[in-house]
Amino acid sequence: MYEDPMHEDRRSAAPPLQQLTFSLADEEYGVDILAVREIRSWSRVTRIPQTPDYVLGVLNLRGAIVPIMDLRLRFGLQRESYGDDTVVIIVAITERLFGIVVDAVSDVVDIEPSAIKPVPDMGAVVDTRYLKGLATYAERMVMLLDVEKLMRPEDVETLEAALPAIQEVEVAA
């Protein structure tokens, strides 16, 4: 593991990034292991009104009220039914906790920083905002998630700027 800094090998000079990989709609994603707090099986959540549909609700994590997000819905994919394999990864960004529902957790892998390539611009068709980069590991492509962007409040706010109008109509109906 240890790299001698004097033994100059530029590409491996930085320590490898440990990523927790999981599968979602037959694709493989990775999330920084340092952001992961725990992995738990799916349990029922309490729905929160007036929130976008990808926020499934909140659950009680040892006294903390933690929102849970369905990554499939977040990425505009079809929602799967939740089964025994469905897992929730609890991640933390700056003290704030949230859970992401994924199909299954695979492995913890070391990824050399040099192996991370930028995400190509896919135009408006594919939303690549939440990806930090693409990495190749054991001849598989792993998409590295940018957790901070996933739950960034401004993002939520922008998305929801359009929502109240809809909700008001519903209430009035």
Place this chain on the structure above:
Amino acid sequence: MSAVDLTQFHKTFFEESREGLDAMEAALLALDSGSTDHELVHTIFRAAHSIKGGAATFGFVDVAAFTHVAESLLEEVRSERRAVDSGLIELLLRSVDCMRAMLERSSQGQPVADAESEALRVELVRLVSGEVAEPAAAAAATAPVSGWNIAFTALPHLLQTGNDPLRLFRELQQLGRLEVVRAFVTDSAPAQLSELDPSQCHLGWELRLHGAVARGDIDAVFDWLDGDCELTIAPLVEAVAAVAMPAPDTAVPKPVAGPRPVRETAAASSEGSSIRVGIDKVDALINMMGELVITQSMLSDIGEKFELSQLPRLRDGLVQLERATRELQDSVMRIRMLPIGSVFNRFPRLVHDLERKLDKRVRLELQGEHTELDKTVLEKIGDPLVHLVRNAIDHGLESPAQRKAAGKSETGTLKLNAYHESGNIVVQISDDGAGLNHAAIVAKAQQRGLIAAGQELNDAEVAELIFQPGFSTAAQATDLSGRGVGMDVVRRNVRDLGGSVGVRSVSGKGSTFTITLPLTLAIIDGLVTAVGSERYIVPLTSIVESLRLRADAVRRIAGGGEVFHFRDEYLPIMRLHRAFACTDAVTEVERGIVVVIEEDGRRVGLLVDDLLGQQQAVVKSLEAHYRRVQGISGATILSDGSVALIVDVGGVVRLGQRSRAA
């Protein structure tokens, strides 16, 4: 400055100084009410002394200079060279106010001295005998001077007291441009160099400080050297000043004013909210923790090699665990609890000032100062209480002449009491004044259009009128009360804390205001309601009534809104399942239950499926990990571990209004 970063102690200094000022104030008021206890004078002196010392250490020179003169005055009182009279106490009380304001400004990094503090300082200086020459110097200090001549000769033991001339010079340099006119060796120095004791100081300096520096600032620098040096400070003579004038005089003062506030701002911004917790509370926590650890190890022991025969032991262990957990919860909650005395303490001074202003005589009685309240509640209850106390003295208590005519003692009594009652804290403010003036209140309410002319009201209804927005009965508005922001604001503040306020009054005997507050904001009494498969908790304090409506009791009005008849008024129906978009809820009004809720005097019928029961809910924030959601004030955890959301009654009412407007 020194290598140690002193700013980290600023917060403690400000806290302690505030406490010191409170102590001074309390002692002064006690002296004023005729107490001759010599210990009181000592208390005042000690408080002033430590504030001065602290201020000088931390570089708040203006505060130190001001406190220094106040201390000199107090020293005369302490050594019985000056008699205490009400004039002196009044002056000292004003000084306390002034110091408090100065400290406040220091903590915010603003310039500390102002015209008021300077004027008061001069007044104090004039009073202090033995410093007869001082007024002139003080006057000079207020007028811009071009500089000072400072002759400073160290006594041999100067270094041993921990003072360092170099530090003094640096501090002087911060005030203005410092010029060393002459440095010399004093006569105390030994003739032979071999006899020189390096721990002794045999040096003297003649210094010249250029710039418009206040005398107080220089005094503050030398504050710690009492008896360790010979010091003369004199304003620069005109001729010298003229020479030194050209450039530095205008340039110097500005950079002086610059760096200091910046440093203090940095200290102020790092100020967070903190609680002083009694060591006994912490000890109780540690004990509880110990028990919990023992129980835990016992349980894991059972779990390791579990046999059915150990079932009773397991059950015992769980019982113990439950008890320890509950006790731990209680102890942790108690840490946030502070005695209400810290709020009560400001009232003696307030009453003292009001007595003078209104020419009334009041005896203040405080009871239950040790009753503990949640810190958040405590911080917010101060203003409503001040308002009630002002009102009681201004409107409630009569003038001495009126009281005499009514056959009462000339001195009115104002009683503040705090106590526990069935899970709530009750604070009472009662006076033995005239009581509520029904005729005046009714007349005023009619004038304001709050009630119709000729409407008959009972006592309770009349009392309720004074809490209406915009109501104020003071015949002429004084600067104390009667500005129209009155009891309605008090009620709203108390309601925001989840409490209630009411009044009981007997004509000619006085009135009693009763504020009821929850022990803590963290726990509410709630009604668990079902909406479809979801659970929502409605705070019990906002519920008026729950009822089941018949289908024909619901009327539709223009625009599609639904209303029903409830106690002489039509209330809108707010379907919670629609507001919260629940899909599997009861939609027929007659099959659900309507909970009438009230917020800010507006009532709404909330349609839910069913009522599941009453429960105490520990309020958890949604914002901690998510964000604010309209119509939801927080979440709580039900006994099965699942999360239930708490309805924000005000938000839901507003949501309903918006939807009706849409």
